[in-house]
Amino acid sequence: MTEPRILVIGDSYMSAEVFQRAFQQRGLAVDAITMTIADPTWDTASIHEFEGDPAEVVRLAQGYEIVAFHAAPFTAAVIEGLPELRLAGCARGGPVNVDLAAAREHGVRVTTTPGKNAEAVADLTIGFLISLVRNVPASLRDVDDRVSDGRPLAESTFEGARWFGREISGLRLGLVGYGNVARLVAARARALGATILAYDPYVDASVVTDATIVAGLDELVSQSDVLSIHARATADNRHMIGAEQIARLPRGSFLINTARESLVDERAMLEALDSGQLAGVALDVNEPDGPWRELVAQPNLILTPHLAGATFETLARGADMLASEIQAFLADEPLRWER
Known part of the structure; x- marks a missing residue:
């Protein structure tokens, strides 16, 4: 044959x-x-x-x-x-x-x-997490401004006082979706001392032993210091993270999206950055008609061109x-x- x-x-x-x-x-x-x-x-x-x-x-x-x-x-x-x-x-x-x-x-x-691409996306998510909570995006912009203006850099031992941040240990990481990527993110973050919460209506909470599965999205966002999105985009969940959900987050929390651009209302997200409701955001995916000029102007925002799985x-x-x-x-x- x-x-x-x-x-x-x-x-x-x-x-x-x-x-x-x-x-x-x-x-x-x-x-x-x-x-x-x-x-x-x-x-x-x-x-x-x-x-x-x-x-x-x-x-x-x-x-x-x-x-x-x-x-x-x-x-x-x-x-x-x-x-x-x-x-x-x-x-x-x-x-x-x-x-x-x-x-x-x-x-x-x-x-x-x-x-x-789960390993690759999980790696980048943790990189975003560390960068956001330690104020890396804003501090790097400050370095660029200083070098461009010809000003001295690191002239004082105490310059770091401008960039106080958080440690991963003790933070509550909320995962929207608990599939391949989210489970790897959870394992990495848990090793750093984070508490792991997750919401996924398609997962049987009784068989999950490595995270606390909460009953609803509202419950998840209200308890998350960092919200990381790992859901598959559907016709029914466009802007599932919008103004209402962001308002439920603890003030000064962080948002990471390495999933799909349609899952986040980026204009609501920008308003939350401006108000201080969100302390930082990392986006590896962005809406084609999104507010690009406002996004790139945000000092506490990481913006990458959909490279999470590019290894x-x-x-x-x-x-x-x-x-x-x-x-x-x-x-x-x-x-x-x-x-």
Whole structure:
């Protein structure tokens, strides 16, 4: 029996070479290409966060039974245009660039890589936590201003008195969501002495032993010195952290968002920074139409360009997860992460 043909499609974020290395280590022979950045010529209304032209995907993947990819657009038209396709492996936790309904309709199985970036996101979250409570963002801006103005730096042993902050030990860290990332954040923060609270309506509190699971979001925010968001965005939870929730936080608390931009009302957040309700904020994700000028002007705010999962280890882990799923598929075994 002829082995199914496997194609890997790389992109500007996750290269074809990353896929190839992982697949070769597992003894899988693959063909590899890299999608070029192009405006789509076909309808892409059913997907988002993709890179490339659906028409190009159909041309390149013709005749392949298994395709592994990261950002390539798999619309209904793409799936219809690949009649031999049996398995689509998307190296993301949420396959937002795949029309899952169309895949099911055409008998194409879809598998993903949930949690591939959890370690990386947890690391950055803890970095944000330490930086915020120790006033690092504002102090760095002061250093930049001094150097730019030609003023002396560290001329007094007591300059640090301007930047008194908090220690992690004893802080109450509230986690919105208690999935892969949040559990790793909890473990890291607990090692630093923080008390861990979490709210997640999809988690059975009776089986959680490493955090206190509270009954509602209002209860969580009212008890959190630092609120860190780790929920998946849905149509129902846009701005789940808004003016009302921020007002319930203890005055002078901190907010971290390394999840999705739609989960926080950024204008309400800015008002809380201006009033002192929030002492600091770290955002790795931001709304496309957000208040950018006001954000970058805030001295006690960290703003990064969605880099939480951007580590070499994350890419390698995702490629290996897909390779293992393809091995299971070829052996007619259950897939661990099938959607």
